[in-house]
Amino acid sequence: MAANIVLKKNYVIKLLKLLKNHDMDMCSGPLLSKILIFSLPIIAMNILQLMFNAADMIVVGHFSGREALAAVGATGALINLLVNTFMGLSVGTAVIVAQDYGAGRIKDLGDSVHTSIAISIISGLVVMIMGFVFCKPMLILMGTPEDILELSVLYMEIYFIGVPAMMVYNFGAAILRAVGDSRRPMYYLVISGVINVILNLFFVIVLDMSVDGVAWASVVSQFLSMVLVMICLYRSNRGIRYIPRQTRIEGNKLKEIVRIGLPAGLQSFLFSISNVLIQSAVNSFGSTLVAASSAASNVEGFVGTTMNAYYNAAITFTGQNMGAKKYDRIDTIAKIFTVLIFATWILVSGATLLFGRPLLGMYTSDTEVIDLGMLRLKVLMIAYFTCGVMNVFPGITRGMGYSMLPMICTLVGACLMRIVWLKTVFAWYPTVVMLFACYPVTWGLAGLGQVGIFFYARHRIRKSAAITAESNTHAMCS
Numbered sequence: 001m002a003a004n005i006v007l008k009k010n011y012v013i014k015l016l017k018l019l020k021n022h023d024m025d026m027c028s029g030p031l032l033s034k035i036l037i038f039s040l041p042i043i044a045m046n047i048l049q050l051m052f053n054a055a056d057m058i059v060v061g062h063f064s065g066r067e068a069l070a071a072v073g074a075t076g077a078l079i080n081l082l083v084n085t086f087m088g089l090s091v092g093t094a095v096i097v098a099q100d101y102g103a104g105r106i107k108d109l110g111d112s113v114h115t116s117i118a119i120s121i122i123s124g125l126v127v128m129i130m131g132f133v134f135c136k137p138m139l140i141l142m143g144t145p146e147d148i149l150e151l152s153v154l155y156m157e158i159y160f161i162g163v164p165a166m167m168v169y170n171f172g173a174a175i176l177r178a179v180g181d182s183r184r185p186m187y188y189l190v191i192s193g194v195i196n197v198i199l200n201l202f203f204v205i206v207l208d209m210s211v212d213g214v215a216w217a218s219v220v221s222q223f224l225s226m227v228l229v230m231i232c233l234y235r236s237n238r239g240i241r242y243i244p245r246q247t248r249i250e251g252n253k254l255k256e257i258v259r260i261g262l263p264a265g266l267q268s269f270l271f272s273i274s275n276v277l278i279q280s281a282v283n284s285f286g287s288t289l290v291a292a293s294s295a296a297s298n299v300e301g302f303v304g305t306t307m308n309a310y311y312n313a314a315i316t317f318t319g320q321n322m323g324a325k326k327y328d329r330i331d332t333i334a335k336i337f338t339v340l341i342f343a344t345w346i347l348v349s350g351a352t353l354l355f356g357r358p359l360l361g362m363y364t365s366d367t368e369v370i371d372l373g374m375l376r377l378k379v380l381m382i383a384y385f386t387c388g389v390m391n392v393f394p395g396i397t398r399g400m401g402y403s404m405l406p407m408i409c410t411l412v413g414a415c416l417m418r419i420v421w422l423k424t425v426f427a428w429y430p431t432v433v434m435l436f437a438c439y440p441v442t443w444g445l446a447g448l449g450q451v452g453i454f455f456y457a458r459h460r461i462r463k464s465a466a467i468t469a470e471s472n473t474h475a476m477c478s
Contacts, residue, residue, distance in 0.1 A: 031317070031332050035340075039313045041183040046305035070148045070291040075139070075156050079131075080275065083163060084268035086123035090116075090174040091315065092261025095398055096253065097178035098319030101239070108253075109239035113175055114246045115253040117233075120171035124164030131160030142276060143283040145290065155211040162219035165226035172229035175240055178316055188228035196221035260398060263407035267394075270411050274418040274442075281422060281435050289432065292372035295363035299356065299373070300380055303348045307388040310337055310344075311395040318399025327461055334396055334454065341388035349381040376436050383440035389447035390414065393454050402457040409453055413446030 093116040100109040135156040136149075144152055173185035196217050203213030233242035282293045314337055321329045352359070360373040390413075394406035421438045 031329065032336055035313055035317060035333070035336055038177075038180065038316070039309045039340075041186040042177070042309035042312055043306050044186055046309055047302060070145070070287040070294065075135075075152050075159070079156065079159065080268075080272045083127055083166070084265070084272055086127055086167065086265060087170055088263075088265025088268045089119055089123060089257060089261035090171045091264035091398060092257035092259070092403075093119075093171055094174040094178045094312070094315050095260045095319045095401070095403075096256050097175050097240070098316050098399070099323035099401075101179045101320060101323065106239045110241070110246070111250045111253045112257070113233070113240050113242055114248060115250045115257065116171050116175060117168065117242060118247050118249045119254070119257065120168045121164065121247075124167030127167065128160050128163045131156060131163060135160070138276075142280045145283060145287045148287055148290070151211050155215045158212055158215035159218055162222035165219075165222040169222065169226045169229050172226070172233055172242075175233065176229070177312055178319070179238070179240055180316070180320075184232055185229065188225050188232070191228065192221040192225035195224055260401070260403040263403040264394075264398065267407040267410045270407075270415040274415040277419060277422055278435070278438060281426065285432065288366075288368055289372055291364065291366070292360075292369045293376055295360050295369065296373035296376040298363070299352060299359045300377060303344070303352055303381070303384055304387065304391075306344050306348060307341065307391045310340055310388070310392045313337075314392055314395030315399045318396050322400055322461075325465070327465060330396070330400065330458065330461075334393075337392050337396065338389075341392055342385055345385035345388060349384045352377060353381050372432065375432060379433060379436040380439050383444065386440060386443035386447045390443050390450055393447070393450040397450070397454050397457050400457050400461055402453070402460075405453045405457070406450060409449035410446050413449045414442045417442045417445055 093112070097109065097112045097116070100112055136153045139149060139152050139156075169188075173188075176185055199217035199220055200214050203209045203217055207213065209216075230242065233240060234244075236242070282289055314333065317333050318330055321327070321333070356374050356377045357370060360370045363373075364370065390410070394410070397403075397406050418438050421441060422435075426434050426438065
């Protein structure tokens with residue numbers, strides 16, 4: 001009995017030490033507790049981000065009307081199309097920094113950090129310009145209802161002013177997470193998010209602004225989060241310290257980051273195109289369904305954001321263990337994340353269906369919008385675990401250094417099949433249910449492919465390690 005108490009006490013002490021440290025040793029010791037400690041701040045950060053984004057829609061939905069709610073919601077797919085293409089490069093940053101850190105390559109670590117920041121600055125400026133130029137033509141091409149088109153354009157033009165800051169923050173946060181620090185990015189997001197909500201209320205209620213008010217609030221909060229994360233990197237006394245005068249692109253590091261990040265970015269681009277096509281189909285039903293789908297998408301995001309946290313954790317844990325050449329731990333990592341995916345699906349999806357109506361009621365009091373929003377939630381939540389598998393397993397595979405295959409799998413299983421679904425099944429049965437059924441069907445197809453790719457990458461790595469070990473043995477004998 002006394003021995004059990006001592007063991008429990010020691011375990012608690014170890015957990016407290018892990019919580020206090022900003023770094024985390026991912027290459028030794030128990031994995032489950034470390035994965036949870038690493039993932040929970042990312043989950044909290046993503047949920048807070050969703051809450052702050054939801055605040056935009058809640059404020060305009062209640063104080064500016066259904067059209068303003070629909071206008072903000074109609075821009076989401078297009079914003080993701082332009083932003084996520086370049087944001088995918090931060091995946092390359094996360095993998096390369098994690099591998100350098102796991103292998104103890106300090107100089108390479110510094111080169112990776114400064115190259116990543118340089119890439120983020122350039123990418124942010126490019127996306128900002130693209131947003132200004134293409135927002136209105138693309139919204140028209142998507143069939144955005146005329147009664148919300150000008151409001152959507154106004155929101156996007158202001159929003160993209162903050163995109164360079166958003167890009168730098170996300171690359172900086174990826175660097176911190178890659179060395180095991182998932183909490184400080186969360187703290188910075190909390191601070192900027194609170195400011196965002198306060199400014200939302202001030203601009204819309206006090207100054208009587210509409211979508212322009214919530215857009216300017218987003219811009220201010222994005223620049224604030226960027227400043228906080230860059231101060232953190234500047235003050236770091238480890239290999240990830242950022243020194244402004246050393247900001248430059250190292251050719252070799254650029255190649256490594258692009259090798260892993262470009263397929264991830266291209267995957268996000270193609271995935272976003274399929275979502276733009278779905279949004280166009282939603283637009284064809286009118287602004288009421290646009291508002292309903294936008295609100296439901298925000299609620300549904302609270303489930304998806306957990307899966308996204310597991311994806312980021314999978315990249316970091318796998319990347320560090322790959323750098324340390326501890327391949328056996330990768331199998332354990334995959335098993336733990338599989339259990340977490342299904343547990344999260346059961347708990348969070350069930351809660352979403354149970355409390356869906358009051359959650360949607362936070363965005364609008366329009367009963368028709370709430371009814372249509374619940375229809376989308378029911379269709380998607382039933383099989384949301386397939387979305388988790390589709391998202392998390394590419395993180396493990398990319399952490400192992402394979403990025404092209406997950407991209408191809410997503411391209412075929414999700415993007416291409418969504419287009420096929422819209423052109424066939426939805427064209428034959430043009431109902432709201434058939435439109436939303438596109439999501440779980442393509443998640444399932446892509447998820448099966450991603451699991452298969454993981455086992456393929458695992459086999460290749462083990463085979464390569466065995467050949468290397470055999471060569472070393474022969475060299476020692478001779």
